[in-house]
Amino acid sequence: MGMITYLEENKIIKIDTNNTTYAMQxxxxxxxxxxxxxxxxxxxxxxxxxxxxxxxxYVASEGxxxxxxTIPTELSFFGSGDTxxxxxxxxxxxxxxxxxxxxxxxxxxxxxxxxxxxPYSKNGxxxxxxxxxxxxxxxxxxxxxxxxxxSDTIVRYNKLTSENDVLVQKIASCQLDINASDFNVVTFxxxxxxxxxxxxxxxxxxxxxxxxxxxxxxxxxxxxxxxxNPNADENDGEAYGFQFVYSGDFEIQAEKLANDTTxxxxxxxxxxxxxxxxxxxxxxxxxxxxxxxGVGQLSRNYHDHLRNHIIDPKFVFKPRPVVLNTWExxxxxxxxxxxxxxxxxxxxxxxxxxxxxxxxxxxxxDDSSSLGDWVVNTQKFKGGxxxxxxxxxxxGMNFGIWIEPEMVNPxxxxxxxxxxxxxxxxxxxYSLGRKQLVLDMCNDEVIAYIVDLLKKAFDGVKIEYIKxxxxxxxxxxxxxxxxxxxxxxxxHRFVLGSYKLHKALTEAFPDTIFEGCSGGGxxxxxxxxxxxxxxxxSDNTDPVSRLKIQYGTSFAYPLSTISSHVSKTLINKxxxxxxxxxxxxxxxxxxxxxxxxxxxxxxxxxxxxIQKINLYHSIEDLxxxxxxxxxxxxxxxxxxxxxxxDKSSLYAVAYDLTDKKSATLKINGIxxxxxxxxxxxKKYTGKQLKKGIKVNVANHSAFVYLILFGGExx
Ligand code: DGJ
Numbered sequence: 001m002g003m004i005t006y007l008e009e010n011k012i013i014k015i016d017t018n019n020t021t022y023a024m025q026x027x028x029x030x031x032x033x034x035x036x037x038x039x040x041x042x043x044x045x046x047x048x049x050x051x052x053x054x055x056x057x058y059v060a061s062e063g064x065x066x067x068x069x070t071i072p073t074e075l076s077f078f079g080s081g082d083t084x085x086x087x088x089x090x091x092x093x094x095x096x097x098x099x100x101x102x103x104x105x106x107x108x109x110x111x112x113x114x115x116x117x118x119p120y121s122k123n124g125x126x127x128x129x130x131x132x133x134x135x136x137x138x139x140x141x142x143x144x145x146x147x148x149x150x151s152d153t154i155v156r157y158n159k160l161t162s163e164n165d166v167l168v169q170k171i172a173s174c175q176l177d178i179n180a181s182d183f184n185v186v187t188f189x190x191x192x193x194x195x196x197x198x199x200x201x202x203x204x205x206x207x208x209x210x211x212x213x214x215x216x217x218x219x220x221x222x223x224x225x226x227x228x229n230p231n232a233d234e235n236d237g238e239a240y241g242f243q244f245v246y247s248g249d250f251e252i253q254a255e256k257l258a259n260d261t262t263x264x265x266x267x268x269x270x271x272x273x274x275x276x277x278x279x280x281x282x283x284x285x286x287x288x289x290x291x292x293x294g295v296g297q298l299s300r301n302y303h304d305h306l307r308n309h310i311i312d313p314k315f316v317f318k319p320r321p322v323v324l325n326t327w328e329x330x331x332x333x334x335x336x337x338x339x340x341x342x343x344x345x346x347x348x349x350x351x352x353x354x355x356x357x358x359x360x361x362x363x364x365x366d367d368s369s370s371l372g373d374w375v376v377n378t379q380k381f382k383g384g385x386x387x388x389x390x391x392x393x394x395x396g397m398n399f400g401i402w403i404e405p406e407m408v409n410p411x412x413x414x415x416x417x418x419x420x421x422x423x424x425x426x427x428x429x430y431s432l433g434r435k436q437l438v439l440d441m442c443n444d445e446v447i448a449y450i451v452d453l454l455k456k457a458f459d460g461v462k463i464e465y466i467k468x469x470x471x472x473x474x475x476x477x478x479x480x481x482x483x484x485x486x487x488x489x490x491x492h493r494f495v496l497g498s499y500k501l502h503k504a505l506t507e508a509f510p511d512t513i514f515e516g517c518s519g520g521g522x523x524x525x526x527x528x529x530x531x532x533x534x535x536x537x538s539d540n541t542d543p544v545s546r547l548k549i550q551y552g553t554s555f556a557y558p559l560s561t562i563s564s565h566v567s568k569t570l571i572n573k574x575x576x577x578x579x580x581x582x583x584x585x586x587x588x589x590x591x592x593x594x595x596x597x598x599x600x601x602x603x604x605x606x607x608x609x610i611q612k613i614n615l616y617h618s619i620e621d622l623x624x625x626x627x628x629x630x631x632x633x634x635x636x637x638x639x640x641x642x643x644x645x646d647k648s649s650l651y652a653v654a655y656d657l658t659d660k661k662s663a664t665l666k667i668n669g670i671x672x673x674x675x676x677x678x679x680x681x682k683k684y685t686g687k688q689l690k691k692g693i694k695v696n697v698a699n700h701s702a703f704v705y706l707i708l709f710g711g712e713x714x
Pocket of ligand 1: 327357358402469471517518519520521536538539
């Protein structure tokens with residue numbers, strides 16, 4: 001059976017992944033009703049029902065039984081009888097915003113199409129295109145469903161085209177009407193230094209939404225929501241996921257209605273978005289998944305999807321650099337002599353890449369100046385970047401560097417030359433964030449200038465790694481490059497421009513690995529991950545806080561994307577001295593790096609660091625490719641295992657923040673009859689590990705246990 005099937009008799013379109021089915025039905029030849037999303041099934045009979053209700057409007061031509069307010073739909077339209085929040089709203093040439101599209105036809109084809117200008121999921125197996133038309137606005141709507149059977153994911157997005165010049169006021173990428181409402185909502189919310197904390201609450205009547213209006217996906221809400229059965233846990237129960245592939249303003253919303261149904265809408269934030277349809281519009285993607293094996297399986301679906309279809313295949317499974325980043329070691333106080341010492345010491349500790357963070361350019365000695373002046377500071381780097389990089393390489397280290405290309409300080413040569421190149425609302429004062437302004441990414445000239453300047457700055461310099469930062473939110477968004485009527489498009493155009501910049505710079509440095517960053521994890525999303533294989537997770541490097549941040553991050557994003565550094569930050573600022581082993585174990589939910597002065601490390605700590613980096617290399621492949629099975633998570637305890645796809649090896653880590661001397665470690669996701677041997681030679685069957693084994697305390701400031709197994713089939 002194909003992955004997308006049209007059942008002519010009932011006019012049902014059925015989409016199958018390996019373990020799930022999604023289905024819709026064309027009704028009355030004009031409308032598309034959603035009839036099913038869940039566990040794989042062939043039984044799609046009698047799912048469509050019309051639900052006439054007193055005091056409900058109905059479509060006059062169809063009779064009293066047919067109300068758009070009560071039938072579940074694939075897409076809903078503003079002002080035409082569906083009184084819930086709707087997916088599409090278009091301002092007609094007559095001035096009103098009544099919107100109503102009719103189904104015209106659909107096409108099913110193999111593979112998937114590229115999307116121009118936006119990040120998108122590659123190598124879909126099959127695509128369904130449902131075409132709608134509105135004869136009043138003369139707008140054509142193409143709704144896409146791309147199937148990824150192995151990861152049990154379906155990607156949805158929409159395209160609008162028109163012969164008329166009309167204004168799109170809202171266009172969600174995905175709508176899901178569910179004939180049930182007993183759900184818990186899970187979001188990943190927080191703030192600067194506390195990103196993506198797991199937050200779960202019951203869905204109640206009305207709309208519960210997460211969103212960003214900050215111009216980046218933000219520290220505050222990650223563009224990702226789970227709707228789960230209240231009893232679903234890591235390993236059991238039903239859960240739906242909605243992940244937006246976009247780095248700017250968004251909204252994901254679940255609306256529970258009094259008739260015990262739920263509507264989910266996900267896409268661009270209609271509060272900050274509008275689009276003149278003289279230019280075609282393609283929405284960003286939403287990646288949908290469904291799991292009846294708990295939120296653990298839902299996460300693994302997303303991890304597989306991002307690794308196989310979003311992240312650049314050139315880097316996704318490539319061992320990542322173990323960096324020494326200068327930020328927490330020296331902040332702006334850097335110069336070549338100091339950094340040569342860092343490079344030499346870092347090499348001895350087993351690190352492989354020296355990353356020069358903020359402060360290497362212009363007159364930048366603090367955060368008050370020089371963003372935009374991407375020219376090396378020759379007081380700090382006397383021989384220039386090439387000589388510096390060459391010398392760093394002579395110590396056997398690779399070289400990495402920090403940039404923040406979308407930003408400019410008012411105190412900079414660039415701003416003095418081009419004050420018109422920043423986002424600002426005409427005739428209004430601007431707000432500052434970290435003493436900086438935002439460059440106008442709606443303006444191709446600005447993009448070209450920055451690309452050119454950075455290419456010149458790095459010309460001939462061997463650079464293996466670039467950290468790309470973004471340290472403020474957008475305000476007063478107006479662009480001198482856009483017409484009056486186009487100003488409403490500025491926020492989306494900014495993100496499209498930022499993607500152009502990412503494309504140009506990653507293509508200009510094709511062998512360099514890029515790391516995303518935004519004041520820590522303020523732009524941690526699937527859109528950015530299509531340009532960078534990893535993202536700096538948070539500026540909070542307190543290891544205890546990190547446990548929670550990394551735990552939340554792991555729900556949507558694979559461990560290989562979670563950049564995680566050992567630093568000297570003291571736990572709750574009260575530890576006597578940093579316990580580098582504990583910090584290392586915390587990083588095992590991500591890819592390893594360091595933020596410390598390597599010249600100031602004692603011989604004993606140095607030995608620990610060397611050993612741990614060797615250990616990291618021995619499990620690196622699991623971090624890049626393995627399946628994550630989270631264990632318990634409480635304010636004081638957390639454990640997880642990462643298991644090879646073929647179950648042949650695994651590592652498991654348990655953390656306990658109390659002073660317990662032993663704990664039980666349970667490992668899910670393995671086969672009962674495989675015998676696993678730990679690093680001390682002790683043997684356990686998969687069955688025993690699933691039931692839980694007692695492990696003893698290692699001697700760290702907080703309890704940590706790492707256990708490595710190689711498995712053998714009996
Ligand atoms: C914010 C980042 O999150 C930090 O790691 C560091 O790069 C600073 N910016 C530099 O200004």
